[in-house]
Amino acid sequence: MRAMRDRFTVVGRATGCHLFEGDGTRPIDEENVHVKYTPRRVEFPEEIAGWRRAIEVEEERKEAAGLPHRWNNARFAVERVVVTRTHLAEVPVVSLTLRDADYFDFLTTSLNLDRRQRNGRTLREQYLEGRDPADAPSWMNCSFGINVALETGKDGKMLFSRRSALVAGPNSARWNSSANEGMAQQHDLPGDGGPVSLHAVARRAIYEELAVHDGDRTRVELLGFGLDLVNHQWAAFFRAVAPGLDEAALRLRWTRGVTDKWEHDRFEFVDANPESVLGFIADEPEGRWTPCAPTLFYLALVRGAVERAGGDPSGRFAVEEAEQEIVSARSL
Template identity: 65%
Template structure:
């Protein structure tokens, strides 16, 4: 993965590779297909030893009454294939998943720079300068659903700041409005189905108290890969048709299922200039790798819809981005 392949916004390269989607054409729910293979990922022998080290360390901490990491069942990404319909050329995505768990994810994510027996690190072998889809499934034991939320009545974009109490490399950073990692306990139905749109709705409910009775215009914009932490992500845009910032804050004051995941929120006018200025105002290191890409695609989608589906909306956002960067450079 070269620097050229990493998403760049307001003049900043990020650690996000946008694999599919430019904001102009969403992937419909019926065209998002998930194939589940009920088989565990398999590690090479030397990497498998790293996993056993993690398992033993967490078992020791639990036995000693120390804080430890819960090994929840997850999915590994085996394949992500994109096609187009015959006539309209609408995008069709097929995501193939197999069984994994949180310790499987830690095995690779915390050891990306660790040399294997042949002397190569996992990053050298599978990420840098490589096609991410060429890596084996054990490298991708985490898949996140990320949602950019806009309030429909007062037109605000919502940014969420992850709490320092959240485990992992993205704590204490600005992130998507709501996000959830795919989990077998929550997202695998009895008949072996996984629905990404349903996961996005779960994220809205658990983190933002957006209920099933609320009118939500939900679209899947595409997919990205966090090349810093080696995690796949789905990008969604959600417009809360009948809600305002005041409505959401009032709900949060009455309790949210996963309130502890965020320690702050920012509501920003949803026009491109205001959102891009907010992205630029916050230092690059205070953002999770893929959040800037998600919000940019959401801006493009809003502009395209405002033009009745014309892809020219994308170029409007690009022009505003250039202006915002110039303004900042002139004022520096």
């Protein structure tokens, strides 16, 4: 039996996130991320397929009645994530294999992880606990989220976004990354047959949710990959720095319209230094955070500290020292 994945710990709290790759000290180069897509649908076991049909019927009923409903769209399922290192420089190379799924597929598992099957076991018990959740079958992995921590370069702020209660799923009404986007075939599968770009999805996320445009010259870096052990969702962690933006400029833009404005109901701008960011995380109750958001912001802090240290990885110790002071001061 394989051991469970460890949980990322910050400000004295063990989160529900496993950091699969990355430590924030260096970005993963875009050319070293290889995404392979196979146009073949996931296949549910018979009983689970029945759960999916019930979701589809119910959402169609609500739509026909003019009631609020969830609409389906083509997404991706994660078949596997493999990380290797280059021979000489030993930089990470990530291979991500995807196949077809849709939003109702995602709801089928994400909303039913603790629902008992006829065999008496839940999906969590059968496929995740007591084994490596990273090896779960692809039909259990019908979501891949791009999570971005945005920093405003003009005033040096880190942006925290709280997901709206209108958003489906277990993370509604919780503090999350600045922008979070599930990959969708309609938006992220290139029409010319080229490979899926995680960096392009990250840029789409900050545009659609935060109105950060390509013209803002935002620098986007991939810092790592994680696995939400509570809701069983894969995630990519990005840091984005917009040099010409500040809090006032972004808030003014939001009053003039945002493509996906409904996804968040509150924003907080915090000074982008370890003391302030980690203090904000510590001062908000643990239950108000999504499982992977604290991991993302910690990695972003480490990356910023390493940059300020001229690229020296030991710059991360400034973040660790700030964390120790916060834990001590708050008796965490």
